[in-house]
Amino acid sequence: MSRMMRASAIMAAGTMVSRVTGFARTMVLAYAIGTAALGDSYNAxxxxxxxILDLLLLGVLSSVVVPMIVRAQQHDPDGxxxxxxxxxxxxTAVLVVVAALAVLGAPLLIDLYTDWDHGTPKFDTAVMLARFILPQLAFFGVGAVAGAILNTRDRYGAPMWAPVLNNLVVICVFLxxxxxxxxxxxxxxxxxxxxxxxxxxxxxxxxxxxVLIVALKRVGFTFTPRFDVRNARLGEMGRAGAWTIGYVVVTQLGFMLTTNLSSSAGNAVSGHGISAYTLAFQLFQLPYGIIGVSVITAMLPRMSRAxxxxxxxxVRTEFGSSVRLICSLMVPVSLLLMVLGPAITVPIYGHGANSIADAVYIGNVLQVYGLALVPFAVFQLLLRVFYSFGDTRTPVFVGAGATAVNxxxxxxxxxxxxxRYAVMGLALAYAIAYGLGAVIAWMLASRRVHGLGGWTVGMALTRMYLAALPTAVxxxxxxxxxxxxxxxxxxxxxxxxxAVGGGLGLLLYLAVAHRMRIAEVNSLVGMVARRVGR
Structure with missing residues (x-):
């Protein structure tokens, strides 16, 4: 576990700074354009x-490309x-073409993702913004592939720190x-x-x-364009990736329904639409982005090798350690989100063009999302069990079921x-769906590896929730x-x-968890103490 924790700590540090600057980014966004009509158009x-990237690339990266790169490094003569x-x-070639087509089809895309009528200010503004934003597809995709290559070399710093520069640039733009x-x-x-x-x-x-391209060069990777796609194992990738793309298609259909429903709610109540959903969801993803993504990124290559x-x-040991490590922090954070949602969002979003009432509503949505934090994190971990086996079909069926329920x-x-409560209802549906999805995925993954130590994990989670109860109170x-x-x-x-409920509350959790001898918390505290003592 110590090796995984060190790798996760490196990534978590970069992700923490990235998410903090992301906080500043969304704060400046709300200050500059608000969460009403213009904010909705921008967020759409x-x-x-x-x-689009989810459909074409990002889902395939984690489930197909990373394991295939690992196998190529193990078996190809040139590593x-x-x-x-x-x-x-x-x-690079595919995404440049996709970016160009997306810019041309911007009106159709906005029509698919929103409930706005053609010719309205929201629709026309969103189309214009999309034409300026969609060219980023090519650069984002190339960076994602570069990050995947770095991860297979156990180089996690640049992929976690590069978004910081992105956030700083956008903060300056909104200012x-x-x-x-x-x-x-x-x-x-x-x-x-x-x-x-x-x-x-x-x-x-x-x-x-x-940043990611420079990081590749620093580890000795020299990019030479190669168009001999016959040797790119596209057939193998296509067979494995088809199911992953199917999973992403299913989830994106759910997301499309979400944006249409939230845009309709925003038409009825200003400030209660896409922007409220988007900003609350970004905050909900923050703990998972800092803790969960870091652990999963370090876990997947090792599970694939095993x-x-x-x-x-x-495989069982790696999964058990990962889920306990993630949940040792996710459990108290989820309870704090459910209690402190508006207190979190008012200092971030209650400025400038955004009113305190709008910020409080974002916090109410965040409170509901707090219910989904632990189930969502466990669900994502379980998918990586299937991906490590090269099985991209099972996640499609599990994801399709969860999306259908959602x-x-x-x-x-x-x-x-x-x-006025519609977006809160969307968050509640998300929490219920991922809770059910995690249960089904656990049952199927447990069969695949002949047991995941459910009793051990369940007892560990129970102790974590008991340790977190004083924090919630x-x-x-x-x-x-x-x-x-x-x-x-x-x-x-x-x-x-x-400061009191969140800051002192987390310290209280660490103290109670230490007294209850929760190993994952003690390991985290010990690692931090050693680093501070140096």
Missing amino acids: AYAIPYS GRAYEQRLLTLA AYAVVGSGSDIDAVTTGDLALLGLGTTAGIVAQAM VGEGRLDD ALLMVIFFVLLPA LALLTVWVVTQVFGGLGFVNSLIVL
Whole structure:
């Protein structure tokens, strides 16, 4: 576990800085353009390239490309160098074409992802922004492949730190817009304003890709374009990746339904639409991005090697250590999100063009998402068990089932709930769906490796929740006292709640977990103490 923790710590440090600057990025975004009409248009346009990349590349990277690179490094005479160059060449060529087609088809894409009518200010603004943002597809995809190659060489720093530069570039862009732009009034923005926002966002991705390309050169990787695609094992990749793409298609159909429903809710209640959903979801993903992604990125290559060598005991050990390590921090954080949601979002989003009431609503959505944090993280870990075996079919069926449940519940909640609660209903549907998905995925993965140590993991999770209960109680009391004595959750009051309920609450959890001898927490505390003592 110590090796995995060291690798995870390196990545978590970079991811932590990335997420902190991401906080600043979303804070400046809300300050500059708000979460009403202009904010909704920007967030709709911004989401589309990520959806396209999921369909074409990112899902395949984790499930197919990384294991294939590992096998090429193990079995090819040149250590897989030529194979990596073919992959990078192919990704670059394909994504340049896709980016060009996406720019041309921007109106169709906005029509697919929103419930806005053609000719309305929201629709026209989103189309213009999309045409400025979609060129980033090529750079983001190339950077993703470069990051995958670095990860197979156990070089995790650059892929985790490169997004920091991206965030810094975009922060500067939004600050510039706040100074020289036309504000949050969607009827007042000019083409120049939209070019600043859109091209500035693309510039951040370009900078991120350049960092990863430089990091590749520093580890001795020399990029030579190779168009001999017959040797790129596309047939093998296609057979394995077809199921992964199927899984991504299913999840993206669910995301498309989410954006359509949230955009419809935003039409009914300003500030309660796509922007509220997007900003809450980004905060919900923060703990998983810092902790979960770091552990999973370090885990997958080792699990793939263990499977290739027939060491199922090591697969079970790797998975058990990973899930306990992730949950030792996810459990208290999930409870704090459920209690402190508005206190988190008011200091971040309650400024400038965004009102405190809008920020509180984002926090309410975040509270509901807190229910999904642990199930979502465990679900993602379980998918990597299948991927390490080269099985990309099972995750499709599991994901399709979870997405179907999510879609059904989203429609039900959207119909039954008033528009002001619609996005909160979307978050609740997400939590329920991933909870059920984690249960099904666990049963199937356990059969594959002849047991995942469910009793051991279950007992560990129970002890973690018991250790986190005093933290949740402290956070609840802090919210109650501050709101009763000082009134609502303004900026200063929210900071007080976060300092006492969040800061002291996490310290309380660490102390209680240490007394309960929860090994993962003790290991984390010991590692930090040793680093501080140096």
